[in-house]
Amino acid sequence: MQINLTGHHVEITDSLRTYVDTKFEKLERHFDHINNVHVILNVEKLSQKAEATLHLNGGEVFANAEHTDMYAAIDSLIDKLDRQVIKHKEKLRRH
Secondary structure, three states, X not given: OEEEEEEEOOOOOHHHHHHHHHHHHHHHHHOOOEEEEEEEEEEEOOEEEEEEEEEEOOEEEEEEXXXXXXXXXXXXXXXXXXXXXXXXXXXXXXX
16 A cells, blocks of 8 residues: 655654554555555644545545644544445445
């Protein structure tokens, strides 16, 4: 799985990159057909935003999250993506 990490108005530090990589490994355990991921981290005044697009076998999954803390925004984003990936996997199983 290839992760493209982009920052808008925020510097992507090594610790931030490592945190994102670690969190996305959790998703890969649930569904190993994730081809690539595009993550955008954005800071606007007091809100920290994280959004991601996953390119999967059989479709795409998109989610975004917002919080005052970037790490919390990433956690929330992963939770949302996790639910969507599991739902996508269930759809594939039914067909």
